[in-house]
Amino acid sequence: MNRTTSLLTGIIGSFALSVYALVIVPQQQLGGLQPQFTDDEGKIVDISPIENDGIVKAGRAVYASEGCIYCHSQQVRDEQNGLDIERGWGVRRTVARDYIFDNPPFLGSSRLGPDLSNVGSAKWRNEPENEDADHKPAKRNAKWHLLHLYNPRVIVSDSNMPSYRYLFTKRKISGQRSIEALDVPVEDGYEIVPKPEAKNLVGYLLTLDKSHPLKEVKSTAPAVAAK
């Protein structure tokens, strides 16, 4: 009986230690995190991060549903832990506060594609800085993202990202060609337009920018003005 008691005590005790150290204490440390408020003479002029509403919320649902996370991370490591910043994926490491409104957070553990923490920022790049000008892709705006989603290989010839053609519809042109129609070859009289899912996803991607200065982390680039 003695040995059984010590066995069970050991098992329960070790579990308690494990859950305490790796879940409960981190939650106590981070659970109360609030957005950073910047005030100017008593008036709040800036809040970061902000809640995920509207298109961001809808786009996050598509991001989760299509499993983007299995190839794209959303975490920038500091200079001691890899070259994420040199690679142009961000100007500072991401910290716990960046994710307080993300339910769930899309940290990701695999990079078959680039990190997307700051893909909506104008500074984001996925090419070495000294690359020849003709290899540089166009500005990554909504049009670029939609085309890339529809067929990544139109933009990056050897990309192994899947096409998400099912997030688009082919329909007969009635009257004017839609301004949303993609510039891809399609039979006469038809056009390819994004479904709401594709628009939400791209809308979300364009808002992705975890480079706002926070007091707990130093930025390698000059502070960006609040939007």
Added chain:
Amino acid sequence: MTAAATAPTPTTTAARSVDYPAAERAAIDASTRGPVLFFFSNAMLWLALATVLGLIASIQLHSPTFLADIPWLTYGRIWPAYTNVLSFGWASLSGMGVALWLLARLCRVEVKLPGVLITGGVFWQVGLTYGIISILAGKSTGLEWLEIPTGSAALMLVGYGLVALWAIMLFGFRSQSPAYISVWYLIAALLWFPWTFATAHAAHLLPGVSGVVQSLAAAWAAQNFQNVWLTAIALATAYYLIPKVINRPIHSYNLASIGFWTFILFSGLTGATRLSGGPIPAWVVTLSISASILLLIHIVTVSVNLILTMRGNYHMVYHSPTIRFTFFGAVAFMLASVIGLFSSLRSVDKVLHFTQFQNAQMHLVTYAFYSMVIFGAIYYILPRLVGCEWLSSSMISLHFWGAAYGGGMMIAILLFSGISTGLSLADPEASFIQVMEVSNVYQIGRTIAWSMVALGHLIFGLHFLLMLLRIGQPGGEPTLFAPIGVEEKH
């Protein structure tokens, strides 16, 4: 009654504890037949599904247009479906079957009311099926490592509760005392798993859990699934099968005991290495790295013990299918543990994090170690349940060929591709897109390797089916690769 009548000293307990009259043993085996066959055959169906999903995912990584226009089969859904089917379908159900059979034998009790176990298995699988359908329909939780929706997870937990309760009751009513080392590992596995699974889901569900803590809890649960639940079941199995088949007690019971306590203390603390370098407090990662290093004590004790137990009996690897699979698994355990230790170090992790190296490690533990040990156990247990021996040693041999060479090749490719990608990306001038184009070549090799694994599984599945239909060699003598004694004449 020999073992019960004499008071065994600790060192002989190991050998004697499983040594009781054949008639009693047969009765205990018979009492486990229904539920264990149920768990094994269902696990086989999940293994078949995992094999197919894994193949699709592997092909999609080098041919991204493959099945890409069907939303249910897009890579971002196939991949989590694959890992969940492999873990909660194949690995968990086969593990429950093996754990039940081992506990009944080692505790020397017959299984009563087997319907409870089968009900538990049904609940688990209804929940899991619904969970996998949700993932493929795009309705997962979106949280990596915890994709199965909470409703499905709750059903799975109810089913698990019934199975674990019944299994632990066998321990409670044991007529064999003191407990054998395998029993310790099994009880630890059974008690740990539901709480980690439930805690991670609670962290996802409860309001006020900060974003990254959800990820940390999920990482912790996934690591515990591999390093506590799967590892403990497979080690319990290896500690039973190796001494049993080579007919010699475990080398040192004290060593096994030290190994167990370091295992239970440290392996549950290693989870945060999965988020190394990420937006979580640095001390959590440091704690997990320290635990990974201290776990070396466990790795060394288990390895030394199993190697010294095998000493002088390595020829059994040529004869006995059970030993060939189980010992392969044991070697994979040593390899996986050592690689896991080194890759947890910050200087190594920063290069290998986010590459296929992590994927390689998952397959080293779940496939090369755990699944191979379980294959060995099924080769041992099934004849004792159905009353006939495996039909063909060539089929076992082909299964081993596919699983060991195919699986080994796939893991080697993933390890190598991870290291090469990581080192290439350590140069900031290297273009990410070009490095990824190079890694596509490795993915083709991975598909070839996984096809070999699939072939092995197909043959194993057929052989398993023949056993269920009682088509095999007459019972009594186990089916061996080569008769024992042939080797010595050379």
